[in-house]
Amino acid sequence: MIQNVPLSYVLIVSTLMFFIGIYGFLTRRNLITMLMSVELILNSVNINFVAFNRYLYPQAFQGHFFAMIVIAIAAAEAAVAIAIIINIYRNFRSIDVENVDQMKF
Amino acid sequence: MFEQITFFVIAAIILVFSVLTVTSRKILRSAVYLLFVLIATAVLYFMLNYNFLAAVQLTVYAGGIVVLIIFSILLTSHISERAVMAPLKQSLLSALATLAGATLVLMVILGFNFVPNTTPVADQTIREIGLALVSYQRDGFALPFEVISILLLAAMIGAIVVAKKEKLILPGKKEMIENTENNSEQ
Numbered sequence: 001m002i003q004n005v006p007l008s009y010v011l012i013v014s015t016l017m018f019f020i021g022i023y024g025f026l027t028r029r030n031l032i033t034m035l036m037s038v039e040l041i042l043n044s045v046n047i048n049f050v051a052f053n054r055y056l057y058p059q060a061f062q063g064h065f066f067a068m069i070v071i072a073i074a075a076a077e078a079a080v081a082i083a084i085i086i087n088i089y090r091n092f093r094s095i096d097v098e099n100v101d102q103m104k105f
Numbered sequence: 106m107f108e109q110i111t112f113f114v115i116a117a118i119i120l121v122f123s124v125l126t127v128t129s130r131k132i133l134r135s136a137v138y139l140l141f142v143l144i145a146t147a148v149l150y151f152m153l154n155y156n157f158l159a160a161v162q163l164t165v166y167a168g169g170i171v172v173l174i175i176f177s178i179l180l181t182s183h184i185s186e187r188a189v190m191a192p193l194k195q196s197l198l199s200a201l202a203t204l205a206g207a208t209l210v211l212m213v214i215l216g217f218n219f220v221p222n223t224t225p226v227a228d229q230t231i232r233e234i235g236l237a238l239v240s241y242q243r244d245g246f247a248l249p250f251e252v253i254s255i256l257l258l259a260a261m262i263g264a265i266v267v268a269k270k271e272k273l274i275l276p277g278k279k280e281m282i283e284n285t286e287n288n289s290e291q
Contacts, residue, residue, distance in 0.1 A: 004109045007219045010149075012211060013116045017123050017142075019207040024127025026199035027191040032178055033132060036139050039170065040123055043146055046162075054153045055219065058226045061237055064158055065246050071165050072253045076260035078170045082177045083268035089181045090270075096189060 010051040017044035031085045031095040035078065042074045112152065118145045130187045132178050140171045154226070157234050 021040030028034050046067040053063025089095050122141040129135040143166045150159035190196060241247040 004106065005112045007221060008214055008217075009112070009116070011214045013119055015207060015210050015214065016120055019203040019210075020120075020123040020127055022206070023199055023203040026203070027196050028127065029189045029191060030132060030182075032174060032181065033127075033135060033188060036135060036174060037127055039139065039166075039174075040126065040142065043143065043166070047146060047149065050150060050153060050155060050158065054155070054226075055221050058222055059224050061229075061234075061244065061246075064155055064229070064234075065237070065249065067158055068161055069249055069253055071161055072257060075165050075170055076257055078173055079264045080260050080267065082173055083264040085177060086180060086268050095181050098189075 007051060007055040010047065010055075014044040014047040014051070017047070029096050029098060031088070031097060031100075032082075034097070035081050035085070039074060039078070042070055046070050108152065112149075115145050115148050115152070118142075119149075130190070132182055132186070132188050133175065133184065135188075136171060136175050136178055139174070140167055143167045143171065155229065157229070157231055 018041055021037045021044065024037035024040065025034055028037060049063040049067045049070070051063075053060065053067075057063070085095055088100055092100055094100070119142055122138045122145070126135045126138040126142060129138060143162065147159045147162040147167065150156075150162055191199070237244065238246050238250050
């Protein structure tokens with residue numbers, strides 16, 4: 001744990017980061033920036049897991065490994081999402097959610 | 106004292122660059138701001154003494170995902186292009202909703218008294234982490250490790266199949282494919 005920094009400070013940072021990510025997801029109109037907002041959300045959840053692990057259960061591993069698995073899932077999700085986005089760009093010549101209004105190719 | 110100051114600096118960097126990530130009008134810039142946020146998070150992990158996790162964060166997130174995102178930005182939009190945001194009314198409503206959510210969660214967090222556990226920290230060398238990752242005993246993580254490897258394989262195959270240029274001409278789809286080919290020639 002960090003000297004003189006209580007757990008709630010870390011949780012405040014991660015909460016604010018989470019809701020900033022949600023704000024970005026709601027207001028952005030570009031698929032890639034929406035993906036970046038999702039990365040922010042996943043990252044804030046990781047901070048939570050790690051902080052709980054370190055402050056409340058320092059003898060255990062669970063939060064640490066869960067954060068690692070979330071990182072791996074984020075990588076897989078980014079790869080698939082970017083493949084889909086590039087395919088959408090090829091078909092619509094745009095990646096704005098306003099223009100992508102049909103799912104059948 | 107020194108650690109406290111470092112924590113506040115890192116927290117400020119994380120919050121400021123998160124806001125810039127979601128509000129910047131230039132897409133490439135917001136990707137770079139996201140990179141700063143991820144690196145600051147890795148520093149936070151270093152401060153919490155999770156060295157291996159911080160290294161994973163740096164290599165996978167900052168090294169892999171951000172580079173992937175920057176590549177796809179360069180493939181799909183012009184450098185000078187300015188991002189279109191939601192209409193003002195929708196932005197205000199989203200800001201209101203997220204502020205309400207953040208206030209609620211912060212009230213719950215600040216109202217709860219977390220008692221830090223002072224038991225000695227588990228030995229978390231790379232060796233311990235590696236052994237725990239493949240152990241199927243109690244406190245082992247062999248099952249999630251195998252599941253995540255299958256998920257990564259599936260995601261890799263899926264990404265290749267989705268992003269591959271279509272060459273098959275299925276009945277009824279011929280016209281569509283010719284159209285897209287014409288478009289790419291133009």
